[in-house]
Structures are given as C-alpha cells and as structure tokens.
Amino acid sequence: MRSFLFAILVVPAIGAAETRGPIVTPATFTVNSVADSPDLVLDGVCDAGATRGGVTACTLRAAIQEANFNPGSDTIEFDIPGCPDDICVIDIVTAGGNFLPDIQSPVVIDGSTQPGNADVCELDIPQRSPYRVVLDGDGQDIGMRLEAGSDGSVIRGLNFRNFTNAVQISRSDQSRVECNFIGTDEPGTMAAPNNAGNGVFFQCEGTGNIVGGTGLGDGNLISGHAVDGVQFFGGADCSPTAGNIPSGNSVLGNFIGTARDGVTPLGNDFAGVSFFGAPGADGNFVGVLPDGATVRGNVIGANGTSGILIDGDAASTEGTDGTVVMGNFLGTDRSGTVDLGNFFGGVDIVRGDDNLVGGGSPGMANVIAFNAEGVYIEQDAGTGNRIQQNRFYDNIGLGIELIDATGELGATPNDPGDTDTGANQLQNWPELFSAEEDGGVLSIGYAVDAATLPIRVEFFVADDDGTEGARFIGAHEYTVAGSAVAAISADPVEIGDRVLATATDAEGNTSEFSPSIAAVFLDRLFRDGFE
Ligand SMILES: [Ca+2]
Ligand SMILES: [Ca+2]
Ligand SMILES: [Ca+2]
Ligand SMILES: [Ca+2]
Known part of the structure; x- marks a missing residue:
C-alpha cells in the first residue's frame, strides 16, 4: 500500500517537468590560490581577479560563491601550485572578510584532490600523510557552515584549525564531513591555537548527516578544542524554519581527543561528544549509522570532562533522549590497552531518557575503560537508559554509577521491593x-x-x-x-x-x-x- 501511494505521488511530478527551468549543469571549480578574495562576478566561472601566468585565480571563497550560484550539485577541487613544503594554507581573514560563505547548494569540497594528497581520504587516520590544504581561521568563528539548500554536501580532505567552530551543520540533511583533521596541525600531532569552540557543531534541524563514516579513509581527527569535539545543540532558536532539532545524525569512525596515532592524548577541553539544549538533540548515533546496526566506533579519549555527555537544559529540565552509543572506545585506544581515560565518565547522562549504550550483539559493545566512571547517570537524570553487553574495566570509580538520593558516588544498595525512584529508577542489581x-x-x-x-x-x-x-x-x-x-x-x-x-x-x-x-x-x- 505504501509503494502504491508513492507511485501516485510521483506521476504529477514527472508531468511538472515540462515547466521546469533550464537544465542544471554540474560544475567543477578548481581552487588554484591560497588567497581569500571573493569572486568578481557570479557568472559560472570561478574568477577572483588576479592572474598568474595567464591563469585566473580561483579562491576557495570564490569557488563556494559560484557553487552556491550554480543550481544543483557542484564539486570544488584543489590544484594549488607552489605551496611551501607542499602545505597550502588558506588564511580566512584577508580580503574576503570573516566567514566563508555559508554553503547553500549541494557541493563536494574535496581537499584530497590537491596533488599528492589523495591518501588522506583513502588511508586509516594513523597512516595519512600531512594534509596539504589547510583552512586557518585565526580565531574567528566558523570555518564552514552547511545551511539550508546544502543537502547532500560533502566536506572532506581538509585541515581546519584556529576556528571557534570549525564545521557547523545547521540546516542540512544527508551531508557528510569525512576524512578531515579538525583542530590540529597538518600532520595531526599537535593542537592548533585558537580552537575556542567545537570541532563540529550541530544546531537547528538536520538529519542523516554523517561525521566520519564506515570506510577506512572516512574518519576525522577531531581534537584540541576548547569546548567539545562534536557538539549537538537541540535548543537553538532556528525560526522561521520549523523544527530545530538535529536528529538522526551519526558520528562514527573518528578519533576524538587523540593525536593522529590514536594513542597520544590530544583532548578537547570539555567532552568528546556532547548533547545539549531543550527540547533536546534527540535520536542521534555515536559509533553506528542510524540503521542501529552498521557499527564503526569512534576512539573518544583524553577529553577534559566526559567522553560522551548526554545533557539537556537545566532550566526546563528537558534532556536528550534516544541517543544510541555503540562500538566505541571510550577512554582507551582501539587495542583497549592504552589509558586514554576521559576526566569524567566514559558516558555521563545528566539529563535524558531511553538512551542506549551498547546493544544486543557483540559488535555493538563499547569498550569503556580508564575513565572516572564507566557510565555515570546523575541523580534524577532520567529513566530507561539501557546499558548492554559493554566491556568495562579499569575505570577509577564504578563501571555503572547511578547517583542516588545521597548525591554521593559509590555503590547504591538494593532496597526491598525496589520501590525507590531516581536515576534509572535505581534499579536493583x-x-x-x-x-x-x-x-x-x-x-x-x-x-x-x-x-x-x-x-x-x-x-x-x-x-x-x-x-x-x-x-x-x-x-x-x-x-x-x-x-x-x-x-x-x-x-x-x-x-x-x-x-x-x-x-x-x-x-x-x-x-x-x-x-x-x-x-x-x-x-x-x-x-x-x-x-
Ligand atoms: Ca565568477
Ligand atoms: Ca550549486
Ligand atoms: Ca551509586
Ligand atoms: Ca533500588
């Protein structure tokens, strides 16, 4: 019945093709300059003015302007000659002003197309050579922002550094942020200065977006930020567009809080991944795709507060519900042997119901080790937070800590008949x-x-x-x-x-x-x- 209805809906859409506009031609714009000047005139040609050897400069800023101007999906590649030590640093504070233009039309921006740099999107994070296309924000706010109209975009193969929020996903669906180094130097060994906010920041509505991926070359390095590695904010006023909750997005296959090698601490100052706001960034996925079954865990370690923080809004007491956390290494490396403990819990649930940590098959287990606690659930945080089949060891406090009415850390005794209430209803063991x-x-x-x-x-x-x-x-x-x-x-x-x-x-x-x-x-x- 459902497919029948779908067919009925499709027929008028085909008929409508007679009245559609000009045929859209996908364009490829090739950035050949580290300058930041804008496009001279929106005309389908990326031309930022200056010429060198008879070639007109195409800056990243101009390429984004033209890609926004040209309807439909476009591609931005890189072929920048003559960069010192083959590292091309695009400084985003020069003639173009502050932010790069918001991305408002589908585009694939692929830094790995810079000659000699394809490996950064083909190899696993520890094996990658230094990134050859660097976006440097000198401390300003946003590196790239995916806005309305950008559905299906891909941001890949780039080194973002010195931005408050390097990548922001605001009103985009089915977009991907993959194989980037975010917040570090180009070899992924040190934190860049001025990473004042988050590596990747979600707010407003957006669904089906993926940070990282399931392939070997898909993972991002997201480290060294003053706030969180990845933050989901489900409380922004994103009017006039209705619905302002990022939901159904996934973060998988990344290193969050380490250097490129996945074993050297390079933590974000607060959480590895966080969820905030009211009504709450409900229904997102960490370590697994939204199918709830395709797992590729993140390494989330050495962060200054939680590995994963599930919170909401203190004033309204709204929390974040329905988060799925599977297959991750929380507080340790992929081998499970290196101490990368997060300063607080591997997972801290401060406000939220019906979140899932682990799952019903062995591949869904998280390895949760070397943190202050494994999974910590705050007093009156919420209920229905299922913790299933994980591997816990060498956490300093309890593996699973339910904070009871005493407000204190430590084993909570069983009560007769289990009539007490509170965090996870203080379920008796x-x-x-x-x-x-x-x-x-x-x-x-x-x-x-x-x-x-x-x-x-x-x-x-x-x-x-x-x-x-x-x-x-x-x-x-x-x-x-x-x-x-x-x-x-x-x-x-x-x-x-x-x-x-x-x-x-x-x-x-x-x-x-x-x-x-x-x-x-x-x-x-x-x-x-x-x-
Ligand atoms: Ca132009
Ligand atoms: Ca376009
Ligand atoms: Ca307890
Ligand atoms: Ca009890």
Whole structure:
C-alpha cells in the first residue's frame, strides 16, 4: 500500500517537468590560490581577479560563491601550485572578510584532490600523510557552515584549525564531513591555537548527516578544542524554519581527543561528544549509522570532562533522549590497552531518557575503560537508559554509577521491593549466590528483588579488581520472583575468574553492577589430576 501511494505521488511530478527551468549543469571549480578574495562576478566561472601566468585565480571563497550560484550539485577541487613544503594554507581573514560563505547548494569540497594528497581520504587516520590544504581561521568563528539548500554536501580532505567552530551543520540533511583533521596541525600531532569552540557543531534541524563514516579513509581527527569535539545543540532558536532539532545524525569512525596515532592524548577541553539544549538533540548515533546496526566506533579519549555527555537544559529540565552509543572506545585506544581515560565518565547522562549504550550483539559493545566512571547517570537524570553487553574495566570509580538520593558516588544498595525512584529508577542489581562451572557450563544461582518482571540479567566476567563487567558471557530472562539459575555454556570462565551481573527492566532501566563472586570449578580436582 505504501509503494502504491508513492507511485501516485510521483506521476504529477514527472508531468511538472515540462515547466521546469533550464537544465542544471554540474560544475567543477578548481581552487588554484591560497588567497581569500571573493569572486568578481557570479557568472559560472570561478574568477577572483588576479592572474598568474595567464591563469585566473580561483579562491576557495570564490569557488563556494559560484557553487552556491550554480543550481544543483557542484564539486570544488584543489590544484594549488607552489605551496611551501607542499602545505597550502588558506588564511580566512584577508580580503574576503570573516566567514566563508555559508554553503547553500549541494557541493563536494574535496581537499584530497590537491596533488599528492589523495591518501588522506583513502588511508586509516594513523597512516595519512600531512594534509596539504589547510583552512586557518585565526580565531574567528566558523570555518564552514552547511545551511539550508546544502543537502547532500560533502566536506572532506581538509585541515581546519584556529576556528571557534570549525564545521557547523545547521540546516542540512544527508551531508557528510569525512576524512578531515579538525583542530590540529597538518600532520595531526599537535593542537592548533585558537580552537575556542567545537570541532563540529550541530544546531537547528538536520538529519542523516554523517561525521566520519564506515570506510577506512572516512574518519576525522577531531581534537584540541576548547569546548567539545562534536557538539549537538537541540535548543537553538532556528525560526522561521520549523523544527530545530538535529536528529538522526551519526558520528562514527573518528578519533576524538587523540593525536593522529590514536594513542597520544590530544583532548578537547570539555567532552568528546556532547548533547545539549531543550527540547533536546534527540535520536542521534555515536559509533553506528542510524540503521542501529552498521557499527564503526569512534576512539573518544583524553577529553577534559566526559567522553560522551548526554545533557539537556537545566532550566526546563528537558534532556536528550534516544541517543544510541555503540562500538566505541571510550577512554582507551582501539587495542583497549592504552589509558586514554576521559576526566569524567566514559558516558555521563545528566539529563535524558531511553538512551542506549551498547546493544544486543557483540559488535555493538563499547569498550569503556580508564575513565572516572564507566557510565555515570546523575541523580534524577532520567529513566530507561539501557546499558548492554559493554566491556568495562579499569575505570577509577564504578563501571555503572547511578547517583542516588545521597548525591554521593559509590555503590547504591538494593532496597526491598525496589520501590525507590531516581536515576534509572535505581534499579536493583541481581544478587548472585553461586557460580559453578561443570563440564563447560556455568550455572549461576541468583535472584533479583525487583519491582516489575521480567528482568533481563546480563552476566559478565569481572575485571581485575572484581568490580566491573569486562566480558559479557550471557544473559538470562528473569520472569518469576525468587531464586533462579542461569546456565551459560561454551566455556564461559577460567579458573580464578569472578562473575557479576546487571539487571535491566522492561523499560530499559539498567542497574549498577552487582558485587562479584568467584567462579567455582566443580571438576577442578579432576582437571588437576591431569596436570
Ligand atoms: Ca565568477
Ligand atoms: Ca550549486
Ligand atoms: Ca551509586
Ligand atoms: Ca533500588
């Protein structure tokens, strides 16, 4: 039925073609100058005035002006001769004035077309050579801004530095920001000065935009900013256009808070990725596409506050809901061994409901290590924040911290009948009685003192100090009050392992981790007999 309706709608559109305007010819404008002067006259030719060797200068500013002027999608490439050490620095404060023109027509701006620099959009971040096209803002506000009319644009292969907000996505859909170094020098080793705001800043409406991507060469380096690496602001007054919430966008495959190597700290001063504002930048994705299944995690480490901050607006108490966080390395590198702890939590939920950290398959797990806490949920932050199948270890405080009425950090005790309310309804954790391994099957005796059933119980092997779930080993549906036994097969534990668990109710309220207990091997004597 749905496709039938669609066909009906398409027919008049085809008929309307008789009255459409001139055929749009996509243009390619090739930037050949590091100058910042404007286009002389909007005429389909990128000509910023000066000539050199008989060639008319085409500046980036002029190319954007012409691309905006020419209806339809255009391409801006780079072929700038004679740059010192092959690094072409376009200084965006000269004759053209302050900002580059807002992007108001679909355009692909591809810095990797500068001769010799294709690798920056082909290789993984650590393998890239220094960026040869640099946009330097000398501390002014915005580097590039995707505005109404720019749907489907691509900003790629560029080094942005010295901007308050290097890239802003305001009213664009289905656009991409990929394979850029944002906030660093051209080799991606040091922070640039004057990065006074965010690397990538979303506000107003926009959906389907991607920062990074799933391909090896798609990830951005977003580091060294005075505020956040990527900020979603869901509270801007973007009138007269209705709907001012960035939603359905994704951030994946990036390094946020490290140098190019992915292991040297180069943190943003506040969060790696943040969500603010009322009514809230709901329904965005970190580490996964909006399909909720195509995962390519970010490395988000060494940031000055949170790895990921999910907040809203203090005055209205509106929060950010429905964020999906999957497959990321929060506080560590891709190997999971290097300490890149964020100063606060790997994920801090200050205001928000129904956010998801992790997921139902192993590839959706986040690795959350070396942070102050793994996932921290503020007192009365919200409910339904599901934390599923992640790998937690070596966080300084709790792996999962629900702040209770005491307002203090630390394990929150279970209450009889679990009638208390607060962060994730202060969901009671499972009490583990026994964990007995026999013939490759681990039988865990437990109970949950729960307000409602069913409860999903997830079991983990604990980290070294026995306090966090480092490795998910299985889940059990708890449907009847009283003692239960979960049988987990496929050699889930080793001698010396400790086991712990979380409880999640049907509304998605996940508990703190339970205390851990040692796995007992019933056939230990038998095994020892063969040693
Ligand atoms: Ca022109
Ligand atoms: Ca155009
Ligand atoms: Ca607590
Ligand atoms: Ca409770």
